[in-house]
Amino acid sequence: MNAQLLDGKATAADIRRELAERVAKLTATDGRPPGLGTVLVGDDPGSHAYVAGKHRDCAQVGIASIRRDLPADASQQQVEETIDELNADPACTGYIVQLPLPRHLDANAVLERMDPAKDADGLHPVNLGRLILGVEAPLPCTPRGIVELLRRHDVPLAGARVCVIGRGITVGRPIGLLLTRRSENATVTLCHTGTKGLAWHVREADIVIAAAGSPGLVTKDMLRPGAAVLDVGITRTDQGLVGDIHPDAAQVAGWIAPMPGGVGPMTRAMLLANVVEAAERNATAV
Numbered sequence: 171m172n173a174q175l176l177d178g179k180a181t182a183a184d185i186r187r188e189l190a191e192r193v194a195k196l197t198a199t200d201g202r203p204p205g206l207g208t209v210l211v212g213d214d215p216g217s218h219a220y221v222a223g224k225h226r227d228c229a230q231v232g233i234a235s236i237r238r239d240l241p242a243d244a245s246q247q248q249v250e251e252t253i254d255e256l257n258a259d260p261a262c263t264g265y266i267v268q269l270p271l272p273r274h275l276d277a278n279a280v281l282e283r284m285d286p287a288k289d290a291d292g293l294h295p296v297n298l299g300r301l302i303l304g305v306e307a308p309l310p311c312t313p314r315g316i317v318e319l320l321r322r323h324d325v326p327l328a329g330a331r332v333c334v335i336g337r338g339i340t341v342g343r344p345i346g347l348l349l350t351r352r353s354e355n356a357t358v359t360l361c362h363t364g365t366k367g368l369a370w371h372v373r374e375a376d377i378v379i380a381a382a383g384s385p386g387l388v389t390k391d392m393l394r395p396g397a398a399v400l401d402v403g404i405t406r407t408d409q410g411l412v413g414d415i416h417p418d419a420a421q422v423a424g425w426i427a428p429m430p431g432g433v434g435p436m437t438r439a440m441l442l443a444n445v446v447e448a449a450e451r452n453a454t455a456v
C-alpha cells in the first residue's frame with residue numbers, strides 16, 4: 171500500500187495565506203496588527219527553535235511579535251512578573267509560555283496566572299475546562315492542528331477508533347477531548363507507559379496518533395492496514411530528529427503524517443489561528 175501523505179507543511183501554508191487576509195482586515199480596522207507574545211525560559215535548543223519559528227510565522231502573516239526571553243535560572247517571581255506584564259499589554263492579543271519550563275519552576279502556577287482571554291495555546295485551566303464543557307475557547311494548538319489536518323485530507327472521523335499514545339498536556343490529554351466532541355464523533359483510547367498490550371490497542375485503531383517521544387515505537391506489524399498514522403513524537407539524537415513512527419509503517423498505512431512535515435507545521439499554524447480569533451473576538455466586543 172502507498173500511504174497518502176498528510177502534508178502538514180503545505181496545509182499550514184494554505185492556512186497562513188487564509189489568516190494573512192484576516193490579519194490585514196483586523197489591522198485596517200483596529201489601526202494596529204494583532205500581537206503574539208512568547209515567554210521562553212532557559213537555553214533548550216528545541217524550545218529556542220520553536221519560538222523562533224513562531225515569530226517567523228507571525229512576520230509572514232502580519233502579526234506583531236512580542237518576545238520575552240528569560241535566563242535558565244529565572245525565579246518563579248520573575249516569570250510571573252513577565253506574565254503580569256503581558257496580561258496588561260494592550261499590544262499583546264495573546265501569548266504562550268514555551269513548554270517545558272525548567273524543573274525548578276511551577277508550570278501550573280505560571281499557566282494559571284495567565285489571562286485566559288490571552289491564552290493563545292488553550293492550556294489555561296479555564297480554557298481546558300471550557301473545552302470539556304463545549305464552550306467556545308482557544309484550543310490547544312497540536313490537537314487542533316491534528317483535527318484540521320485530518321479534515322482537510324478527508325480522513326473519516328465519525329465513528330473512527332483512535333489510539334493516542336502519550337498523555338502529555340499539550341497533545342495526549344486534550345486530543346481525546348477534541349476528537350470525542352459531537353462534531354468529530356470519534357472513539358478514543360489513550361495509551362501511555364502503563365498501558366498493557368500497546369500493540370493490540372494500536373492494531374484496533376483506524377487512526378493512530380503517536381506522541382510518546384519514543385523513537386520508532388510504532389512499527390508496521392502493529393498497524394491495521396489502511397490506518398491513518400500521525401507522528402507527533404520528536405526525539406533529538408546525534409543522527410538528527412527521530413519520530414515515534416518507524417519508517418516501515420508507510421508500507422501498511424493508508425495515510426501518514428510524517429515527522430518532520432506533518433503535525434509540527436500545523437501546530438504553528440493553529441497558534442496563529444488562535445491569535446487571529448482572539449483579535450476578532452476583541453474587535454466584536456467593542
Ligand SMILES: Nc1nc2c(c(=O)[nH]1)N[C@@H](CN(C=O)c1ccc(C(=O)N[C@@H](CCC(=O)O)C(=O)O)cc1)CN2
Pocket residue numbers: 219220266267268269270291311312340404411428429430431432433434435437438
Ligand atoms: N507552550 C507550548 N509548548 C509546547 C508546545 C505547544 O504547543 N505549546 N508544543 C511543543 C513544541 N512546539 C511548539 O511549541 C512545536 C514542536 C514541533 C514543531 C515542528 O514544526 N516540528 C517539525 C520538526 C522539528 C524541527 O524541524 O525542528 C515538524 O514536525 O515538521 C513546531 C512546534 C512542545 N512545547
